[in-house]
Amino acid sequence: MQGILSSKIASLFHDCRAVSAVEFAITAPLLIGMLIPLVDLGLGIAKNTQLHNAAQAGAQYAFANGWDSTAIQNAVTSATKLSPIEALPAPSQSCGCPTGTAVTTVACGSVCSDGANAGTYVTVNARSSYTPVIPYPMFGKSISLVATSIVRINQ
Secondary structure, eight states: OHHHHHHHHHHHHHOOTTHHHHHHHHHHHHHHHHHHHHHHHHHHHHHHHHHHHHHHHHHHHHHHHOOOHHHHHHHHHTSOOOSSEEOOSOOEEEEEEEETTEEEEOOTTOBOTTSOBOEEEEEEEEEEEEOOSSOBTTTBSOEEEEEEEEEEOOO
16 A cells, blocks of 8 residues: 555556646736836826827927917827826027027127027926836826927017
């Protein structure tokens, strides 16, 4: 009787059926634990991209139609289905001279160092918040997203 029992136990150790199911049961929680934060990160990046597109839509409106603060804000908020989205701080208009990769603020009507007239620039802002699927202690309940776009509206 003991020989039969020991041979049955020995055959269980050599049996490979259902090993993949056991391996899956062990690794599935780990894979899901890695997948959820990656999906959450992707959703946050997608929302940030939509926010930047909304700020760019406001800048494009200003470029095509000139300065109208209310209309620019409407262009920002209606550019995407992203909710909630705000055009804050409100669009602003300033004069400046381009210097390399920046714009130096100068008085309107003045002449830049290169001899050109100062241009009129519109700064468009968009703001929203992203609430992660899973709360992460390092980020808090929500993450504030901000986008800015600057466009010159005259020569």
